[in-house]
Amino acid sequence: YLKKVKKRKKKYENKRVIISNLPFGSKKQKENPNRYYDSNKIKTTKYTILTFFPKNIYEQFHRFANIYFVVIALLNFVPVVNAFQPEVSVIPICVIMAITAIKDAWEDFRRYKLDKEINHMGCYIYSREEHAYVEKCWKDVRVGDFVQLQCNETIPADILLLYSSDQNGICHLETANLDGETNLKQRHVVMGFSSQNTLFEPEFFQNTIICEMPNNDLNKFKGYMEQPNHERIGFNIESLLLRGCTIRNTEAAIGIVIYAGHETKAMLNNNGPRYKRSKIERRMNMDIFLCVGLLFMMCLVGAVGHGIWTGNFSEYPPYDVPDENGNFLSPVLAGFYMFLTMIILLQVLIPISLYVSIELVKLGQVFLIHNDIDLYDEEADLPIQCRALNITEDLGQIQYIFSDKTGTLTENKMVFRRCTVDGIEYSHQENARRLENHKDLDLDDEDFAKFQHFTLPPMNIERQATYKQTTTKPLGRCQSARAHFQGHTRNRSLGRRDSNQSQVAFSSTIEKDVTPDRRLLRRVREAALQTENLSPFIHTKTSTSLTDFFLALAICNTVLVSTATEPRQRVTVPPPIKPSGITLEKIHQIFQRLKLASLSQSFSSSQSSSDLGASFSAKNTEEHLAALDCCDNDGNCCASGRGDEFQGKGSTDIGSASLDEVFKSVTNSSLPTDFCYEAESPDEAALVYAAQAYSFTLVSRTPEQVTVRLPQGTLLTFDILYTLGFDSVRKRMSVVVRHPLTKEIVVYTKGADSVIMDLLEDSATADISAEKRMKRIKEKTQKHLDSYARDGLRTLCIAKKVLNEDDFQKWANFRREAEAAIDNRDELLMETAQHLETKLTLLGATGIEDRLQDGVPDTIAALREAGVQIWVLTGDKQETAVNIAYSCKLLNQRDTVFTINTENKTTSVFSQETCESLLNLTLEEVRKNYEVEKPQRKFFGIIPTSCSASEAPSPEFGLVIDGRTLNVIFQAGLEEQFLALTKHCRSVLCCRSTPLQKSMVVKLIRRKLKVMTLSIGDGANDVSMIQAADVGIGISGQEGMQAVMASDFAISRFKHLKKLLLVHGHWCYARLAKMVIYFFYKNVSYVNLLFWYQFFCGFSGSTMIDYWQMIFFNLFFTSMPPLLFGVLDRDVSAETLLSLPKLYKNGQNSEIYKLSTFIITMLDAFYQSLICFFVPYLTYKDSDIDMFSFGNPINTISLLTILLHQALEMKTWTLFHLVTMVGSVVFYFIFSLIYNATCVVCNPPTNPYWIMERQLSDPTFYLLCLITPVIALLPRFFIFALQGTFGASLILKAQQLDKLPKGQQDLEIQKLRSRKQTTSGAPVVSPGDTETRGLSTSDVNPLRKETPEEGYYFFNRWAEEESTATDSSAGPFSGHYPPVPSRVTNPGQNSGKLTKDNTNNFNHGSHRRSVSAVTL
């Protein structure tokens, strides 16, 4: 048997073969074929104690600077060229490397501790000796072991599921640790593996498992199990339990370990943070080369000078000391050696401590960003995560932002808004109103909780709709109660056992409670009554399609049902009632009982709540409720926890109970509790909730069956024959069910409108009237869909199809074959799915709103004001994207929007040409407009002269482009034109773009425009874009963790971007840029002192400063202030930065650190070093001063100068700053005094004994220390003072603003901003226009409020273009016409076949949207 295995192993070299470990006890371990696989012990540490030094040093040598300094230190060991004592010269590099090593070791140690913690978590492994599952550590889990997992246990390794306590062989997983998705995933026991139902016996497991090698694809896994009889059982990812996930809803599961430790998919996916090089660092590296050049020049001067100086003597003077043998060097050779000596001497010109300082500073900056409370999301309990540690300052230089739409700009919380059934639109006005109110409600959640206590007594029935929502909110269990940040308690997780569980899994009330449309509700009830009164299945057409529509909504999904009391317990069995036989009489009975019960209990609860005061929580109330209304004598459980229903009834007479209420009470009385729906995508849940609102309640779901309760109270249980899951290629999903009563086989399909519309049944078979009707419905539905899209809703079409038994059997055979296939299973499955989903009958369509996140328009406006170009790259369809863009103020009402589309699916050379000419045409148009606009602005502008050339007019164009056109542009090399066009555009929208295109766009902009880019997204489809940009930001939202894993920073809300960029970005950039510049300055000004001395010592490489003091100068005396400065300095306060986004431009244009500032700083450094050297020189000239006595004041002076220079640069003085500043000076003096007093011969041959002491008793020393820094810093101070007087830059103004009192500050900010706005060319600012202006800016979704005329105007034309576009693209292009097959809406306006009508609008000051759409 073993031989066989080995043979097979050879055969499948890229496969993994696993057998049970059990036959191999501890003795036969050597024969175990699993022994080669990784154990489950994880080790993420890089070093061990033994390997730390060699490995760490090796790694540090990967940094060029370290090599440089080590080479120089080694050079110092060569006697002829050494400048210092060789031993001493090693110290700086050793210290630098030691600091880095300590940092690395500390990080590694933390990793070690975490590893240990994880490795020692426990789990149950089957032991052959004890014939039972024994507890072991995670690290002892080996491939081939059998592991038993219990509910809520974390999975220790990748395990193939072999047994589940669930009778259906299903195990539920929560993968939040892995991908952040909080909805439950189903995993099932390997299909066809026989030992289900009986308890799994590991010892009888004799199968061989063959699967693929470890890889990091979380969604793909394939393999098969070979039984002893050579029968193969296939399995896939559906049977694999992944490490790090948590078992839910399943009592016990047993599996065999497939991958362990580092080979698990979770570990392979975890790459840790990435290391990018920031813009400043790139710039810095260039400047370091400049420094190298400078160093070379200085060394050359030294070498030549020394050569000449040596050559000047006819005879060797007594001070020219020969080498040990008494030989003298020739001048040329001496010069050459001197060159090397000078390199050693002046090496510090390349700032040795810069790299390690930058690293430390960035750590500090990351720490502060990480701790910003404003970037903390209380709902998710997540602060910002900084995954990349070294690009903090890039946040301050962003010029382009590429944003995803769904989940980034929008909440990705799907809310059912409207629907159309059978061509009739139900607008759900009440629902819309509810959503409008929601925001206010959400804000003072707590007040409502209190409110609820006092208003439990009956309410006005008209207000029931809104009231219901407000009162259920604190009571409902499935909501994610808003955690109050500064509140007293986080009133989340009512009645849930594991309260630490994040709440995201459950839909919030806003998604849950759909207020039904009155008209639709009536119709549904009518239909229901008809079915009730008449024979169940003879009813009118409308009612069928209505029923079907809602059935489809309820069934056609993969939603899991759980109840409120048992949040994670799946409901699989329908409740034990038979409500189908309920008569109206019975309903009345139930109703009365309920009324009594509710009255009594609501009384008591309000009583008790008042007794206990405000602290009495909603939870108690609810438990109370649950306890009271338990079961009635019929055995029907009626544990409805919804107090509002009862109150509603309490206020009304029984006799006058309307039909509405009867149904409601039936619905509620038969509900065991509230249901919670857990869906894989939020849209699905939204639809199920919508169906529930119309009393089509999804009650339970198993893989085989789905139960729905109808409005009549009937429970219908459908057998699920197949579920064809959603995929992005088909863009639809279907379920095949058998109707329980008619026994028909029905296919319910829902999917994107573009797809479904093409798959509808050809109406050839039906009679003419039906055909007409179908056509009409289709048209109407399409119209409604368009209007939904216009409102920014996500649209889905619902369709059905009835299959006859034969067709189904035929298809089912195909399907089974496809499922059994191993090789190209995916393709086959796809094919069968497509085969089924044809000839559908349209039922209706839904519009789901993807709500904008909080503060998105504000953030976008602020970022735009900051000069950041914002692009939206989305896979969504154009209409939705455009409308979201309008509602988040990405596009303005006044903007001219150009739309470039390619409908032509085949990208040919021809269309490339067309595209090119199109781009050119648009560009021309834009440019023309520019010219026209300028004089206009002058005419309208309030300030006629001041806004001249200094302010560039901001472009007022928007561009919408789709993925196909992008493809053409990339393929045809039209990037230049495209970029030229986009440069003029205020914002660009790329719709229907694939992940690859997203990243290509980002790369294009980055490469061609050489700008700093930032990508922000939340989903897996944004990963490539996030990685392509300079700064990638992931939103840790609902769509999983892939984006976060790929990102540099992970935030939880889009609005956090504002503070992250405007405040932290600005600060980090300003701090780091200033610090880097300062480091260059510091080193140059200090090293130059030595250089100047060479002119007085025959270029012999002498130093007048003791070497120890030189080393300490850089390492200790002047290192702390710049570090602190780099971490803590705030040039402008956060509030001002947020209110004046224009300040961000400072970083964008790299104003602090660019070549000119670098050169200026270098010149200043030269000047200061000249002063610091020559003032003491001239003072001590011709005196009996000795070398070190001369060097000591110079050292002191330059220390003071360098620190004072830093002080001038510092804009914020906290206690820390003061302490380090003064501390540095004090430390210097104390060190010098001690060192000079103790070291008599400790440091041969230099001997600074008693220098400092003597100098401190010399008045000249003090006089020098006073005057020299003053002279050295006078020019800089003068410039600063001048700037302060002029108030030239915005930054300075902002600094002055900071000092003003609050009210005045706001006033000034307003002034600054308004001036900016007028100058940046918003054309409508004249007082007469304020009304229109106010309107356009206050609109959240302008289209909704606009007059229909305007709205339709836009969309009529839109539709026109859409429809004609297909025609023209289909037809052959004629050579006589310009190759732009676009439809001209306003042919008289221009001949370029490009529509645009903004010029007139400007004059009228109207806020009408002007759109030009060009379609290929």
Place this chain on the structure above:
Amino acid sequence: RYSSFSRRQELDTLTKVHNPLIGTKTHPSRCPDNSAFKQQKLPAWKPQLTPATVLPSFFLTGAFCLAMGVCLILSANSVREIQFDYSDKCSDCSKLRENSSNWNKECHCSVNFTLKEDILGDVFMYYGLQNFYQNHRRYVISRSDAQLLGRNVNKSYCAPFTTYHNGTPMAPCGAIANSMFNDTIDLFYNLNSSAIQVPVLKTGNSWWTDKNVKFRNPKSYNLSSAFAGTARPPYWHKPVYLLDKEDERNNGYVNEDLIIWMRVSAFATFRNLYRRVKRIRQFADGLPAGNYTFRISYNFPVTKFKGRKHVILSTVAWSGGSNPFLGIAYVVSGTAATLTGFVITAIHLKLRKKKTFFQK
């Protein structure tokens, strides 16, 4: 690379969930502290360079510097200093010294000068050297501090002036000691055709710490035995323990001329303190006016490096020597500060006028 940051997060999520085996771990909120430091809201002083703060600083600095500068210039002017270049006046001797084979031939020359006024106070006598690069790197290190401290030294930077070929160590070793200035200069006061030697102090010229801490003779019953087994450096005429014939305690490594020479000068042109006038008898107030003669025993060759030798008589003030530079620097920078103050005032006033005009 893994960072502990992300690992922490990973573990957080791992341990956050309920694990029956390790127990429910209550996880604290990850909400950052609302402390002033972490929220970057530490109370801070934000200096601003507005005219209101800048102008006083300029004017105050200017005034202070000007006042200081005047004081310094005055005090520097009060210093009397006379300097004689005797390398030309003793041209015969310097020619003699060009040939190093004449090293043991004595050569004397004298320099006469007349003091028109008394030099009051302490008078210091310096010898000055020009173009002698005592600060040359290899020269500077060519010494052994340990040897000068009276210790036995094996390792030193003295090469090639460590030992003779026969292995006898030089005492003191190194190029500095070897090239020691060895002219003797005596000052005579010509009073009524009789020359009175001006009494001078040979000791107390060097730093106290040098004499008492840094330099020590090897321990022995007498000096010559202490230096037994060593030889004088090649350029020297006499061994180190015979440097001062008159004062036994001023011999060996603690000889003050040696100590002063060993303190290498910062520049190629420098002076070293040689003697101080002993204020007794007619020299109690300093040097009276009259004719004086320097009698110089010319030993130190300078011509081969185009050097020059000086002898300098000088007094000192509280601010140092006669160099007026520091005073000038103060005056100049004071003036500059005041001027820039005025410039800024002018600009400020002009701007303010303009601003009001602008706002109107």
